[in-house]
Amino acid sequence: MFKILKYLKKKEWLAAGVSLVFIVAQVWLDLKLFDFMAEITTLTKTAGSAVRDIWIAGGFMLLCALGSLVAAIIVGYFAAKIGASFSQRIRSKLFGKVESFSMEEINRFSTSSLITRSTNDITQVQMLITMALQLVIKAPIMAVWAITKIAGKGFEWSVVTGVAVLIVLLMVTLLMIFVIPKFKKMQTLTDNITRVTRENLTGVRVVRAYNAEAYQEAKFETANTELTGTQLYTNRAMAIMMPVMPVMMSGLTLAIYWIGAFLINAAGVADKLPIFSNMVVFSGYAMQVVMSFMMLVIIFIMWPRASVSAKRINEVLGTEPSILGGTKKQGLPGHEGEVTFKNVCFQYPDAAEAVLENISFTAKQGQTVAFIGSTGSGKSTLINLVPRFFDATRGEILVGGVNVKDYELETLMNKIGYVPQQAVLFKGTVESNVAYGDNGSGADYSPDEVKQAVQIAQGADFVENMDGGYEAPIAQGGANISGGQKQRLAIARAVCRKPEIYIFDDSFSALDYKTDRVLRSALKKETAGVTSLIVAQRIGTIIDADQIIVLDEGKIVGRGRHSELLETCAVYREIAMSQLSEEELAI
Numbered sequence: 226m227f228k229i230l231k232y233l234k235k236k237e238w239l240a241a242g243v244s245l246v247f248i249v250a251q252v253w254l255d256l257k258l259f260d261f262m263a264e265i266t267t268l269t270k271t272a273g274s275a276v277r278d279i280w281i282a283g284g285f286m287l288l289c290a291l292g293s294l295v296a297a298i299i300v301g302y303f304a305a306k307i308g309a310s311f312s313q314r315i316r317s318k319l320f321g322k323v324e325s326f327s328m329e330e331i332n333r334f335s336t337s338s339l340i341t342r343s344t345n346d347i348t349q350v351q352m353l354i355t356m357a358l359q360l361v362i363k364a365p366i367m368a369v370w371a372i373t374k375i376a377g378k379g380f381e382w383s384v385v386t387g388v389a390v391l392i393v394l395l396m397v398t399l400l401m402i403f404v405i406p407k408f409k410k411m412q413t414l415t416d417n418i419t420r421v422t423r424e425n426l427t428g429v430r431v432v433r434a435y436n437a438e439a440y441q442e443a444k445f446e447t448a449n450t451e452l453t454g455t456q457l458y459t460n461r462a463m464a465i466m467m468p469v470m471p472v473m474m475s476g477l478t479l480a481i482y483w484i485g486a487f488l489i490n491a492a493g494v495a496d497k498l499p500i501f502s503n504m505v506v507f508s509g510y511a512m513q514v515v516m517s518f519m520m521l522v523i524i525f526i527m528w529p530r531a532s533v534s535a536k537r538i539n540e541v542l543g544t545e546p547s548i549l550g551g552t553k554k555q556g557l558p559g560h561e562g563e564v565t566f567k568n569v570c571f572q573y574p575d576a577a578e579a580v581l582e583n584i585s586f587t588a589k590q591g592q593t594v595a596f597i598g599s600t601g602s603g604k605s606t607l608i609n610l611v612p613r614f615f616d617a618t619r620g621e622i623l624v625g626g627v628n629v630k631d632y633e634l635e636t637l638m639n640k641i642g643y644v645p646q647q648a649v650l651f652k653g654t655v656e657s658n659v660a661y662g663d664n665g666s667g668a669d670y671s672p673d674e675v676k677q678a679v680q681i682a683q684g685a686d687f688v689e690n691m692d693g694g695y696e697a698p699i700a701q702g703g704a705n706i707s708g709g710q711k712q713r714l715a716i717a718r719a720v721c722r723k724p725e726i727y728i729f730d731d732s733f734s735a736l737d738y739k740t741d742r743v744l745r746s747a748l749k750k751e752t753a754g755v756t757s758l759i760v761a762q763r764i765g766t767i768i769d770a771d772q773i774i775v776l777d778e779g780k781i782v783g784r785g786r787h788s789e790l791l792e793t794c795a796v797y798r799e800i801a802m803s804q805l806s807e808e809e810l811a812i
Contacts (some may be wrong), residue, residue, distance in 0.1 A: 227429065228535070229315070229350065229535045229538060229539055231366060232311065232314060232315055232318065233307070233311060234310075234314075237307045237310065237311065238309060239305070240303045240306065240307055241307060241358060243303060244299075244300045244303040244304065244358055244362070244422065245362060245549055246297045247296040247300050247303075248296070248300055248359075248362050248363045248366065249366060250292070250296045251292075251293050251296035251297055251300065251363070252366050252367050252370055253370075254289040254290075254292045254293040254296065255289075255293050255367070255513065256367075256370055256371060256510070256513065258286055258288050258289050258290065258509070259506050259509040259510055260506075261282045261283070261285050261286045261289070262286065262505060262506065262509060262734065263502050263503075263505065263506040264282045265279055265283065265286075265691065266281045266501070266502045266506075267502050267506050268282065268678055269496065270455055271478055271498070275384070275560070277672065278425065285488075288594065291458035295361075297710070300358070300359055300363075300703055301359060303358070304354075304355045304356075304358035304359050305355055307354065307355070307358060307480070308351045308352070308354045308355035308358075309351070311350075311351065311354060311512050311646070312347050312348070312350065313349055315350070315538065315542075316343060318542060319342065319343050319347070319538065319541055319542065320343065321619055322542055322544070323339055323541065325546045325742075326544070326546055327546060327547050327548040327613070327614065327615065327616075328609075328614050328615060329547055329574055329615065330544055330546060331417075331546075334540075334541065335416070335420070335573075336419075336420075336423070336463055337416050337417070337419040337420035338416040338419075338537075339541070340417050340419055340423075341412070341416045341419050341585070342534075342538055342541055345412075345415055345534070346412065346535075346537050347534070347538065348537050348806075349527075349530050349531045349533075349534040350531050350534050350535050350538065352527060352531065353524070353531035355529050355736065356523065356524060356527060357524055360520040360521070360523060360524055361519065361520075361524050363458050363517075364517040364518070364520040364521045364524075365517070367513055367514075367516070367517040367520075368513075368514050368517035368518065371510045371511075371513040371514045371517070372514060381488070382481050382484060382485075382504075382507050382511065385477060385480045385481060385484065385511075386421035386477065386481075386511045386514055386515070389473050389476070389477045389511075389514065389515055390514065390518055392519050393469075393470070393473060393515070393519070393522065394475065394518070395471060396451070396465070397521075397522055397525050399486070400462055400465070400525075401525060401529065403462060404458075404459050404462050404463065404529060405529040405532075405533075406528040407458055407459050407462075407750070407753050408454055408459060408502065408529040408532075408533050409533045411452065411455050411456060411459065411530065411533075412530070412533050412534060412537060414448070414451055414452040414455055415452065417448050417451075418445075418448045418449060418452050421444055421445050421448045422445070425441050425445065426609035426680050427702075434584075438751075447513055450685045457606045459530075470515075470519050470522070472515075472516060474512060474515050477511055477512070477515060478508055478511075478512070478733075481504060481507060481508045481511060482504065485500065485501070485504035488500050488504075489501055489504075499766060518586070522599065544738065547616070548615075548616055548634075549634075550632065550633045550634035550637075551628075551630055551632050551633060552631070552633065553627050553631045553633065553636065554626065554632075554633055554635070554636050555625070556625020556626050556627045556640075557625060557626030557627060560590075560623075560624075560625045560626030560627075560768070561590055561625055561725055562589075562590035562591065562625070562640075562725040562726055562754070562755060562756040562758060563587065563588065563589055563590055563623070563624070563756065564569045564583070564587070564588040564594075564611060564622075564623070564624055564726060564758065565586075565587045565588075565621075565622070565623040565624075565625060566584045566585050566586050566607075566620065566621075566622055566623075567585055567618045567620050567621040567622075567623070568583050568584070568585055568617040568619065568620040568621075569581060569583070569584040569585070569607075569610065569619070569620035569622060570582050570583060570584070570617065570618050570620055571603075571606060571607075571610060571615065571618050572618045573615075578781060579618065580603045580779050581603045581606060581607055581610075581779045582736050582779050582780050583620075583781075584607060584620070584780075584781060585781075586621075586772070586774055586781070586784065588756050588758060588772070589756070590725075590754060590755075590756055591754045591755065591756060592756055592757075592771040592773065593749075593756075593757040593759065593767075593770045593771050593772075593776065594690055594756075594757070594758055594759070594770060594771075594772045594773075595758075595759045595760075595761060595766075595767035595770035595772070595773045596608065596758070596759070596760045596774050596776060597760075597761060597764075597767060597773060597774075597775055597776070597779055597797065597800060598775055598776035598796070598800075599777065599796075599800075601779060602776040602779065603729050603776050603778075603779040604731075604760040604776055605646060605731070605762075607639040607776070608728050608730055608758050609730075610622055610629075611624065611629065611641065611758065612637065612638060612641050612643055612728065613629055613630075613634070613637065624637065624640060624726065625640065625725070635664075639664070639722075640724055640725045640726055641724050641725075641726050641727075641728060642662070642718075642719030642720065642722045642723075642724035642726070642727045642728070643719060643728045643730075643747075643767070644712075644715050644716050644718075644719050644727075644728065644729050644730065644732040644762075645715070645730050645732070646713035646730045646731045646732070648708070648711035648712045648714070648732070648735075649703075649715065650699050650702060650703030650711055650714060651699070651701070652699065652700060652701040652713070653698075653699055654693070654695070654696050654697060654698060654699060655679070655688050655691070655694070655695045655696070655697050655699060655714065656675050656695045656696060657699075658699055658703075658718060659675045659678055659679060659714060659717045659718050659721050660675055660718075660721060661718055662678075662718045662719060662720075662721040662722035663721070670721060672695065674721060675695060675717075675721060675798065677718040678720040678721035679695070679713075679714070679717045680747075681717070681720050681748060681751050681752075682713045682714070682716040682717035682720060682747075683713055683740050683743055683744045683747065684710065684713035684714055684716075684717055684743060687706075687713075688714075699714075707735075708735040709735040709737070709740070710735050711735070712732055712733065712734075712735045712736060713736070713740075713744070715732065715780070716732060716744070716748075720748070720751070720752065724755065725755060725756065726755070726756045726757075726758065727748075727752070727755060727756070727759075728758045728759075729758070729759045729760065730759065730760045731760045731761060731762060732759075733745075733761065733763070733766050734761075734762060734763070738765060739765055741763075742765070745766070745769075747766065763804065764787075764801050764804050764805060765804075765805075767787075768787045769787075770786070771786070772784060772785065772786070773785065773786065773787060773790055773797070775790065775794050775796050775797045777796050782794060782796050783796060783797050
């Protein structure tokens with residue numbers, strides 16, 4: 226927990242220091258009340274006391290109470306401000322750290338867990354910091370100061386107060402032993418319920434198509450019940466403290482007055498008034514001591530869960546990305562747009578076997594190199610190594626004659642126009658999604674450039690028919706347009722980027738044959754001199770490629786043009802014959 230406090234800024238530590246001054250003032254004012262109470266008690270029991278003196282003492286009590294209130298408000302303001310600014314900073318750091326992760330780190334934590342850590346976990350830490358500034362600092366000061374005030378005012382009363390404090394501490398210790406493991410489990414269960422909810426929302430069409438609502442509800446109910454059961458266990462355990470504390474305080478007051486009654490009864494006439502006055506004051510101070518420990522109990526209730534949350538946050542912040550950028554800002558002259566694989570092998574973390582083995586090829590500037598093979602042959606994995614979503618286990622990948630590991634990550638990405646297997650669109654407009662190719666901002670792209678990119682991607686017809694045209698709204702994930710339309714906008718985004726290298730990861734699968742053919746012709750014409758790496762399942766999409774690489778179980782089993790592979794590669798011929806007739810193959 227303390228490790229995460231290093232992210233507090235100097236001005237926040239300064240604010241905490243100012244809060245400490247007001248906390249000390251608040252404690253002094255709270256305890257000063259009992260001095261005036263003792264004075265009033267003495268005045269009321271002393272014959273001949275002036276009412277005016279009682280009013281003056283009462284006035285000072287009122288001023289102390291008002292001063293304590295003002296100090297408490299100031300401390301609360303600083304605590305809330307520190308907690309809010311701290312959580313904002315941690316949330317930003319967490320988001321930035323996740324942005325720097327490769328797919329390996331993201332898969333290690335899981336998406337649902339990262340969402341929970343960025344929201345629920347940070348909230349738990351924020352609540353603890355806000356409360357701790359008000360209570361953790363105040364409670365020890367209050368307890369120590371009150372104890373010094375009552376020291377020597379009655380041995381019997383001190384023993385009773387000590388017993389009450391020991392009982393409270395014993396209960397807190399036992400609760401912590403049984404509850405902390407449950408708090409750790411609770412955050413994991415929160416991850417789980419986030420995952421189930423996210424799966425249900427993103428897969429709602431499949432759920433409804435298969436009438437699986439009841440199954441999904443049962444799955445959610447299982448996760449929800451398990452989380453609820455754990456929460457009930459912790460809440461019930463902590464709830465034990467709620468009735469115990471008032472009983473302890475009432476019992477302590479009763480014990481002090483009961484002992485006081487015996488002491489007053491046994492004392493001489495001259496000692497009765499001082500004993501009675503001490504009893505009243507001691508009772509007030511004893512309540513402050515117990516209240517101090519009650520404040521600490523509140524923190525102890527919040528501490529375990531916040532501590533678990535802080536540990537989970539630190540796990541993310543302390544994880545170093547496995548993929549780091551180099552220092553190169555440009556490739557070698559004469560190698561622009563060139564992509565070379567040299568004996569590349571790749572194996573996923575914890576996987577038993579390699580996905581790719583000894584992959585070697587060169588895509589010259591302006592060439593179209595296509596990859597085809599059965600499902601699971603490693604096509605998508607291969608092209609995902611170029612933008613360094615993963616790093617090759619062995620071998621070298623060169624872009625522009627330079628190893629991709631030597632490039633600054635931003636420089637490498639700016640060379641690539643990437644269209645993923647599943648088209649990803651963001652909430653916004655058609656224009657903002659296409660202009661996203663300008664490193665997300667779109668600031669350097671004119672409306673005409675956006676329109677030209679959409680036209681090349683064969684999306685102008687449907688975009689201009691949308692209500693608002695290029696300013697038409699796009700829902701999160703592109704939920705309000707079809708799969709083919711999403712693919713065309715994703716392709717337009719890559720075209721708008723004007724990269725040296727295009728990567729199309731099965732990006733034409735949702736297009737009909739006619740649109741596919743027209744789009745590829747437009748791309749070839751408008752993007753001459755740009756290297757294209759295409760993963761495809763359809764022979765028709767790659768039939769005109771300069772080089773087709775056939776993969777089977779992670780190995781290259783054939784390479785060449787379409788006509789060559791029909792004669793030399795059995796795997797390619799089998800794929801071709803499954804999609805085209807003998808007459809079409811002959812043509």
